[in-house]
Amino acid sequence: MLNDDTAIGMPVGRAIAHFAFEPVFDDFGDVAGVLIGIRSLAPSESTFERFSSIVNAGVVVMDGNITLSSGGLPAFDFHATVKLADDELISASGGSRVGRCAAHELGLLVCAHVEASQVQEAQHQMLRVSDRQAGTLFTWFLVLAAGSLGILVSVVLVAVRRVTRGLPQLATAAASVARGDLDVPFRAIGVGEVRSLGQAFEVMLANLRESLGQTRKLAFFDPVTGLPNRAKLRIDGMEALTSGKSDVVFLFIDLDRFKSINDTFGHKTGDMLLGALAQRLVDFFDSRVRSNVIGPFRIGRLGGDEFLVILDVVAAETLLKSLVEDLIGRLREIFAIGSAYMTVGASVGIAIAGRDGRSYDDLLISADVAMYEAKRSGRNSYAFFTADAAALMQERLTIEHELRIALSNRTLSVLYQPLFSLRDERIVGAEALVRWRHPTLGDIPPGKFIGVAEDAGLISDLGQYVLEQAVTETAALVRESGDLRIAVNVSVLQLEDPTFSNRIDACLAKADFPLDRLEIEITESVAMRESIVIQNQIVNLRRAGVHFSLDDFGTGYSNLSMLARLPVDTLKIDRSLIAGIHRSSEQQAIVRTILALSQSLGFQSVVEGVEVSEELDFVTAAGADIAQGFLFSRPVSFDMLKAMQNTRAMRRAIRRLDTTYGKGDEPVTGDNPSRRSRTAT
Ligand code: C2E
Ligand code: CA
Ligand code: CA
Numbered sequence: 001m002l003n004d005d006t007a008i009g010m011p012v013g014r015a016i017a018h019f020a021f022e023p024v025f026d027d028f029g030d031v032a033g034v035l036i037g038i039r040s041l042a043p044s045e046s047t048f049e050r051f052s053s054i055v056n057a058g059v060v061v062m063d064g065n066i067t068l069s070s071g072g073l074p075a076f077d078f079h080a081t082v083k084l085a086d087d088e089l090i091s092a093s094g095g096s097r098v099g100r101c102a103a104h105e106l107g108l109l110v111c112a113h114v115e116a117s118q119v120q121e122a123q124h125q126m127l128r129v130s131d132r133q134a135g136t137l138f139t140w141f142l143v144l145a146a147g148s149l150g151i152l153v154s155v156v157l158v159a160v161r162r163v164t165r166g167l168p169q170l171a172t173a174a175a176s177v178a179r180g181d182l183d184v185p186f187r188a189i190g191v192g193e194v195r196s197l198g199q200a201f202e203v204m205l206a207n208l209r210e211s212l213g214q215t216r217k218l219a220f221f222d223p224v225t226g227l228p229n230r231a232k233l234r235i236d237g238m239e240a241l242t243s244g245k246s247d248v249v250f251l252f253i254d255l256d257r258f259k260s261i262n263d264t265f266g267h268k269t270g271d272m273l274l275g276a277l278a279q280r281l282v283d284f285f286d287s288r289v290r291s292n293v294i295g296p297f298r299i300g301r302l303g304g305d306e307f308l309v310i311l312d313v314v315a316a317e318t319l320l321k322s323l324v325e326d327l328i329g330r331l332r333e334i335f336a337i338g339s340a341y342m343t344v345g346a347s348v349g350i351a352i353a354g355r356d357g358r359s360y361d362d363l364l365i366s367a368d369v370a371m372y373e374a375k376r377s378g379r380n381s382y383a384f385f386t387a388d389a390a391a392l393m394q395e396r397l398t399i400e401h402e403l404r405i406a407l408s409n410r411t412l413s414v415l416y417q418p419l420f421s422l423r424d425e426r427i428v429g430a431e432a433l434v435r436w437r438h439p440t441l442g443d444i445p446p447g448k449f450i451g452v453a454e455d456a457g458l459i460s461d462l463g464q465y466v467l468e469q470a471v472t473e474t475a476a477l478v479r480e481s482g483d484l485r486i487a488v489n490v491s492v493l494q495l496e497d498p499t500f501s502n503r504i505d506a507c508l509a510k511a512d513f514p515l516d517r518l519e520i521e522i523t524e525s526v527a528m529r530e531s532i533v534i535q536n537q538i539v540n541l542r543r544a545g546v547h548f549s550l551d552d553f554g555t556g557y558s559n560l561s562m563l564a565r566l567p568v569d570t571l572k573i574d575r576s577l578i579a580g581i582h583r584s585s586e587q588q589a590i591v592r593t594i595l596a597l598s599q600s601l602g603f604q605s606v607v608e609g610v611e612v613s614e615e616l617d618f619v620t621a622a623g624a625d626i627a628q629g630f631l632f633s634r635p636v637s638f639d640m641l642k643a644m645q646n647t648r649a650m651r652r653a654i655r656r657l658d659t660t661y662g663k664g665d666e667p668v669t670g671d672n673p674s675r676r677s678r679t680a681t
Pocket of ligand 1 (some may be wrong): 445635
């Protein structure tokens with residue numbers, strides 16, 4: 001029995017007729033609590049009273065020496081019992097009663113008793129006859145009394161069982177629940193308190209089932225789209241693969257430009273768009289199931305703007321292609337979210353079970369690799385997994401790994417490519433360009449690792465590293481020279497960090513580098529971003545004197561009417577527009593227009609990638625302010641930059657002398673053709 005009944009709020013002294021005890025464990029196997037079922041007996045139980053009145057006998061339930069409950073005749077005085085025979089017939093209360101007891105659960109004793117006077121008559125007869133007869137009669141009496149009282153006791157036992165009916169079933173159910181089986185069927189039965197207990201258990205079980213359902217939902221479903229999450233997809237995917245009924249195809253869907261939607265409209269709208277897109281995905285595949293193009297499908301959100309669709313059976317590859325083309329077309333259609341209209345695109349990677357992997361994890365990687373390949377080939381496209389794409393991915397992973405090491409060992413270096421003023425033939429600045437010489441892989445060009453650094457979240461560290469290196473190395477030179485400016489390339493991911501402008505401030509202050517000699521090169525997509533964070537950073541830095549230039553201008557799709565409002569001081573015309581410009585009237589027309597526009601909007605213009613003198617001739621004539629390119633100089637070490645700067649300064653000084661005294665080179669003014677070939681040396 002329970003040591004401390006008060007612990008469960010039971011009145012002291014109330015005894016227990018049936019008791020069930022089950023520990024309950026949580027998910028980690030720790031005891032979370034216990035489940036206790038108790039039927040206590042009142043000193044007087046109506047069931048016993050009724051029974052007594054029917055059979056005209058007393059009933060008593062005892063625990064050791066204590067009388068727990070009784071009914072009918074005054075309580076049986078157990079202590080004074082005298083055993084009358086081996087079959088447990090007993091007399092008590094100084095012989096005025098006879099009774100019989102039977103053991104019940106938990107050490108309880110259930111007894112039935114009658115007044116001895118009821119059997120007085122038999123006793124008298126017994127005395128009157130001879131000893132032999134008396135002996136026989138007495139034996140008969142004993143047999144009869146024992147028999148009838150035995151029946152009585154059995155009936156009492158049944159009554160007690162009835163009172164405690166439902167408890168064993170409750171105990172079994174509790175044991176199942178404790179083992180974690182919440183699906184155990186249970187309905188409250190029994191009477192009185194046991195029934196109430198059963199009903200309470202029923203409610204508890206329903207609550208448990210509901211909260212478990214919610215926990216499962218949280219663990220397996222994405223709250224934004226309502227679709228299965230990564231964990232659930234994995235279970236579903238493995239199920240699809242092991243069912244072995246058909247061919248399984250993985251479609252890895254990654255949205256294009258989702259980030260800019262988040263930036264432009266905010267995360268709440270972004271989430272709503274994801275929800276609408278998820279619904280569109282489900283509808284699309286549902287309709288294809290209905291028209292028997294595909295078998296059953298499973299879909300879920302892997303995270304961010306990535307979704308996975310697992311298709312059962314798509315027989316022909318051509319069918320798969322047209323399915324995915326339709327899908328991409330459908331996803332490109334306009335979404336109306338609230339009062340805003342927006343579009344996103346999607347890149348889809350396709351992996352086929354068996355061919356591109358057998359396990360769920362392998363297929364997911366293959367589909368991811370294929371998606372990456374699709375992204376590389378342009379947005380709104382799809383790609384099948386190929387071994388080449390996998391090798392490329394492997395290379396990227398190697399680069400990522402090695403880049404982390406290079407960054408922490410600070411083994412990257414910076415070169416400077418001079419910027420020449422076409423107005424007065426001087427070095428007016430230099431662009432800092434990161435260089436990576438790997439101990440075994442050799443020189444790795446930025447084109448191979450900048451993208452990886454962006455994807456792997458390393459670009460901020462890399463950018464900060466280049467900035468620190470550049471301003472520290474060039475600070476003295478910059479302070480000495482009149483207007484030399486150092487340009488650094490800054491990725492959009494760096495500008496998204498709200499601490500970026502403060503970090504620039506701190507870095508420049510530490511190196512004693514003047515703010516107005518720093519030029520930050522951003523790309524068109526960054527300048528056009530409507531992100532508040534980015535705009536604030538640019539505004540803050542420009543206010544502090546930092547210059548901004550628009551890198552690779554002419555490669556994007558900028559709206560010319562937006563140009564005037566762009567937060568930059570300089571346009572750097574991309575080298576793809578300069579290469580071979582002297583042979584292409586189309587390029588000439590474009591560059592002339594850009595330069596004219598740039599001038600009238602008050603931007604400074606830089607032409608990139610000037611490699612031959614004919615290109616220089618054209619851009620000079622067209623009015624470009626500054627040129628950068630192999631014709632002048634490749635990116636060089638800081639020492640070389642310094643030497644070049646001095647040489648140029650010296651030359652300029654000499655040239656001025658020459659001009660003044662009428663010797664040698666012509667003065668550097670106007671659109672003088674001879675000037676260009678000289679600059680190119
Ligand atoms: P970018 O900003 O357009 O840099 C100019 C690139 O053009 C440099 O390539 C430079 O070496 C190359 N270049 C300069 N003149 C000529 C020329 O006359 N002909 C040809 N064919 N190329 C020329 P690089 O150093 O390989 O850099 C490639 C790109 O990597 C850069 O393009 C820039 O976008 C990125 N990058 C380089 N360093 C950094 C950095 O520190 N941070 C970030 N975020 N990006 C960087
Ligand atoms: Ca640049
Ligand atoms: Ca550029």
